[in-house]
Amino acid sequence: MQKSNVAIVGAGIVGLAQAWSAAERGAKVTVFERTSRASGASIRNFGMVWPIGQTAGIHYETALISRKRWLSLESEAGLWVNPCGSIHLAHHPDEWIVLQEFAQRAPELNVACRLLNPEQIHQHTPAANPNGLLGGLFSPTELCVNPAEATRALPAWLARTLSVEFRFGTTISHLETLSDAPASVRLRTSAGDEFLFDRVIVCGGADLQTLFPEVLSASGIRICKLQMMSIRGYETGWKLGPHLASGLTLRHYQNFQICPGLKQLTQRIAEETPELDHFGIHVMASQNNHGEIILGDSHEYDEDIEPFDKSLIDRLILRELQKIICLPDWTISQHWHGLYGKHSSQPVFEHSPSPGIHLFTATGGSGMTMSFGLAERFWNERASS
Numbered sequence: 001m002q003k004s005n006v007a008i009v010g011a012g013i014v015g016l017a018q019a020w021s022a023a024e025r026g027a028k029v030t031v032f033e034r035t036s037r038a039s040g041a042s043i044r045n046f047g048m049v050w051p052i053g054q055t056a057g058i059h060y061e062t063a064l065i066s067r068k069r070w071l072s073l074e075s076e077a078g079l080w081v082n083p084c085g086s087i088h089l090a091h092h093p094d095e096w097i098v099l100q101e102f103a104q105r106a107p108e109l110n111v112a113c114r115l116l117n118p119e120q121i122h123q124h125t126p127a128a129n130p131n132g133l134l135g136g137l138f139s140p141t142e143l144c145v146n147p148a149e150a151t152r153a154l155p156a157w158l159a160r161t162l163s164v165e166f167r168f169g170t171t172i173s174h175l176e177t178l179s180d181a182p183a184s185v186r187l188r189t190s191a192g193d194e195f196l197f198d199r200v201i202v203c204g205g206a207d208l209q210t211l212f213p214e215v216l217s218a219s220g221i222r223i224c225k226l227q228m229m230s231i232r233g234y235e236t237g238w239k240l241g242p243h244l245a246s247g248l249t250l251r252h253y254q255n256f257q258i259c260p261g262l263k264q265l266t267q268r269i270a271e272e273t274p275e276l277d278h279f280g281i282h283v284m285a286s287q288n289n290h291g292e293i294i295l296g297d298s299h300e301y302d303e304d305i306e307p308f309d310k311s312l313i314d315r316l317i318l319r320e321l322q323k324i325i326c327l328p329d330w331t332i333s334q335h336w337h338g339l340y341g342k343h344s345s346q347p348v349f350e351h352s353p354s355p356g357i358h359l360f361t362a363t364g365g366s367g368m369t370m371s372f373g374l375a376e377r378f379w380n381e382r383a384s385s
């Protein structure tokens with residue numbers, strides 16, 4: 001039987017996840033990437049694989065599928081993957097209430113987590129600020145990966161082990177279905193070269209303009225800009241331990257929406273610190289394989305997005321982080337921002353504008369967490385239909 005011939009547009013984590021799952025099922029896969037090496041959201045993030053942030057049920061389970069696949073990459077592709085877990089820290093009574101409410105519901109939701117008192121927190125991390133610390137929620141499922149290293153190493157591994165072909169420096173400017181059954185899709189590059197594929201999957205990240213702009217502009221996808229910072233690794237080899245998240249984070253991820261106490265917490269933050277809501281700030285910290293501490297973040301949308309980063313946002317992020325964590329030194333070595341597309345209700349926007357063409361994009365703030373599991377679901381559904 002002839003192998004199906006699949007093209008992926010975009011070599012960010014979403015495109016790489018698609019390439020991996022398709023090639024494992026026997027497809028002959030070609031990935032087209034506009035830049036000479038991936039430079040989008042997939043290399044600009046915290047590297048947090050973050051199942052705990054997903055709504056319990058199918059989304060959490062999908063994140064756990066991703067987790068398993070990330071772990072397999074440690075032995076198979078030699079990637080650095082740290083099963084560090086995470087702690088949400090509570091420094092305010094309403095934050096502690098939300099964590100307790102969540103922990104109480106966790107067993108029935110099949111979410112692995114447990115409450116920690118301040119002493120137990122300090123056994124996991126030297127970084128938690130003891131001032132006003134009431135407790136925390138530990139989850140063992142989070143991983144830390146190095147996003148730039150992983151995203152840039154995976155193409156070579158996919159090429160070597162599954163014969164995936166990569167064409168970097170190639171922009172796809174046009175896609176067109178030539179016949180429905182069997183589907184045949186003509187793909188044209190901006191240099192005018194043309195190729196035929198059975199199936200094309202568009203994973204263009206925050207680019208909503210190049211391919212199918214009319215579909216994407218009507219999709220409800222919003223573009224989000226996030227500001228981030230990092231601190232160079234300490235010479236002492238100091239270790240952060242698990243990823244750390246603040247009480248502010250409880251209002252950011254969907255999973256905590258089931259907690260009745262969230263309303264009061266959200267209201268208090270809106271009244272006390274409206275500037276945090278204005279810039280969509282919640283704070284988190286992770287540490288990569290080079291000891292660098294990655295700090296963030298903010299969320300500005302659509303017309304509020306400017307090319308210039310705001311030093312006010314960085315100051316607010318650091319102010320909030322210093323309330324919850326203590327670091328040996330806070331000298332910032334890098335500032336950057338990233339963009340992603342976010343759908344209003346789904347973890348990814350999936351749409352087939354014509355036979356053989358699939359748009360698979362807008363993984364919001366969870367692309368590192370969800371992409372591998374979402375790609376597995378996508379290809380399992382096609383195998384069974």
Ligand SMILES: Cc1cc2nc3c(=O)[nH]c(=O)nc-3n(C[C@H](O)[C@H](O)[C@H](O)COP(=O)(O)OP(=O)(O)OC[C@H]3O[C@@H](n4cnc5c(N)ncnc54)[C@H](O)[C@@H]3O)c2cc1C
Pocket residue numbers: 009010011012013014015032033034035038039040041042043044045046047048049050170171172173203204205206207210211226227228296297337338339340361362363364365366367368369370
């Ligand atoms: C600052 C920040 C922090 C984040 N933190 C986390 C985190 O800790 N955990 C987590 O799970 N998620 C996190 N996310 C979200 C995650 O990074 C994204 O969901 C994910 O990287 C999106 O991947 P992507 O492949 O869709 O996009 P991208 O990485 O942007 O890749 C899209 C690629 O498509 C290419 N492309 C586009 N159009 C074309 C075309 N026409 N032809 C050829 N190539 C094309 C682009 O050049 C680009 O390389 C964060 C995001 C940001 C910005």
